[in-house]
Structure formats: structure tokens, C-alpha cells
Amino acid sequence: MLTGPQFLPARLEKLQASIASAALSAGRLASDITLIAVSKGQSAEQVALAHRCGLTDFGENYLQEALAKMDALPPVGLTWHFIGRLQTNKTRAVAERFDWVHTVDRLKVAERLAQQRPASAAPLNVCLQVRLAEEDTKGGVLPADLPTLAHAVKDLPQLRLRGLMCLPPAEPDPTIQRGYFAELRRLHEGLIHSGIPLDALSMGMSHDFESAILEGATHIRVGTALFGSRGP
Numbered sequence: 285m286l287t288g289p290q291f292l293p294a295r296l297e298k299l300q301a302s303i304a305s306a307a308l309s310a311g312r313l314a315s316d317i318t319l320i321a322v323s324k325g326q327s328a329e330q331v332a333l334a335h336r337c338g339l340t341d342f343g344e345n346y347l348q349e350a351l352a353k354m355d356a357l358p359p360v361g362l363t364w365h366f367i368g369r370l371q372t373n374k375t376r377a378v379a380e381r382f383d384w385v386h387t388v389d390r391l392k393v394a395e396r397l398a399q400q401r402p403a404s405a406a407p408l409n410v411c412l413q414v415r416l417a418e419e420d421t422k423g424g425v426l427p428a429d430l431p432t433l434a435h436a437v438k439d440l441p442q443l444r445l446r447g448l449m450c451l452p453p454a455e456p457d458p459t460i461q462r463g464y465f466a467e468l469r470r471l472h473e474g475l476i477h478s479g480i481p482l483d484a485l486s487m488g489m490s491h492d493f494e495s496a497i498l499e500g501a502t503h504i505r506v507g508t509a510l511f512g513s514r515g516p
């Protein structure tokens with residue numbers, strides 16, 4: 285495997301070919317799929333290099349790390365996605381500095397983001413994280429509680445509810461991977477039928493983005509397949 289930072293352009297080219305081929309199999313346009321470069325554990329220089337290679341969307345999990353990188357990079361041309369666990373005491377900086385939040389899983393967090401999003405800024409794009417498997421360590425709203433949460437969040441000011449996100453357990457079997465993504469897609473369609481105009485399905489990472497694209501992912505979040513290993 286090409287692991288050094290200097291191989292980022294080569295890894296990106298390979299990744300884009302895989303995205304294009306999965307999109308073709310799904311009868312979809314590759315241009316309808318946003319590649320979010322997950323830059324946690326990577327330096328601001330790596331983000332700048334990825335940007336020079338044409339990437340515009342970056343995903344970060346840890347607030348302090350993300351803010352340091354934002355401060356080191358030019359303020360325009362980059363779209364920042366918060367994809368980490370969101371504690372209520374972190375919402376203000378997220379509301380002020382990010383363009384998207386993918387991990388909203390309770391109303392209290394959404395209400396704080398709505399209050400704290402500056403009036404001068406465009407509405408904050410929000411995905412609701414859904415918990416599809418029994419895993420205590422990961423967040424996410426249970427599917428049974430999703431409709432109530434979605435209907436409440438869609439009416440909050442300064443937020444734009446865009447769709448759903450999932451982070452299923454690492455699973456080598458593509459059939460099982462697809463099962464999770466198919467379930468998120470069904471939940472997404474159910475909400476659309478109930479009158480919520482969603483357009484984003486944030487699903488798929490380095491090891492399973494192809495399965496996610498086959499099930500309709502609009503945003504894939506890829507770290508290691510792009511930047512290489514995050515180290516120990």
C-alpha cells in the first residue's frame with residue numbers, strides 16, 4: 285500500500301475510480317456523491333494538499349483539533365463537516381465554525397445548535413445519526429424515536445435538516461454492510477413520505493463506501509483510504 289503523504293494524489297485517483305465504478309453499478313452519477321475527506325489525525329498541511337488536489341469537503345471528529353486546522357487554513361473554499369460525538373458543551377463552537385453536523389441524535393443538542401448558529405451565517409446543515417446496531421459506545425437515535433426527532437428538528441430556526449447518517453459496526457461481508465445502508469435508506473424514504481424534504485444520506489467509510497453508494501449514499505466519509513493510516 286502507498287502509505288506516505290506524498291502518495292495522496294495517487295490514493296485519491298484510485299478512490300475516485302472506485303467511486304465512479306460503484307456509481308456506475310448503481311446507475312447513479314458519481315457527481316451526485318460528495319467525498320468528505322476525513323482529516324482527523326492529519327495535519328493542516330495534509331488538508332491543504334488534499335484541497336490542492338481538488339477536494340473541498342473535510343470531516344473532523346475532535347473540536348479542538350478541527351479549530352486549530354481551520355485557523356491555519358484559508359477561510360474560503362473549504363466546507364467543514366463535524367462528524368464526531370457532540371457534547372452539549374461543544375455546540376457553540378460547532379454552530380459557529382462548521383457548515384454541516386452529521387451526528388445530531390437528540391433534540392437538546394439540535395436546540396442548542398439552532399440558538400447558537402449566528403444569525404449572519406447560512407443555516408447549519410444537519411444530519412441525524414441513527415443507531416442501527418446494538419453498540420453502547422456509539423451515539424445515534426433509535427429508529428423508533430427517529431420520526432419524532434426529525435419532525436422537531438426540521439422546525440428549528442437556523443438549522444436545515446438535510447438527512448440521515450449512520451456509523452454501523454465494521455463488517456467485512458458486503459451483504460451485511462449493504463443491509464445496514466438499506467435500512468438507513470428505508471428510514472430516509474419513510475421520513476420523506478411523511479413530508480420532510482431530505483436530500484442527504486451520509487454513509488460509507490473507507491472499508492464500505494461501495495456498499496453505501498449502491499444503497500444511495502450522497503455523502504461518503506473517507507479517511508484512511510485517502511490519507512493513509514492515522515498512526516498508532
Ligand SMILES: *Cc1c(COP(=O)(O)O)cnc(C)c1O
Pocket residue numbers: 322324345367368451489490491505506507508509
Ligand atoms: C473516522 C471516521 C470516518 C473515516 O473512517 P476511515 O475508516 O478512516 O475511512 C468516517 N466517519 C466517521 C464518523 C469517523 O469517525
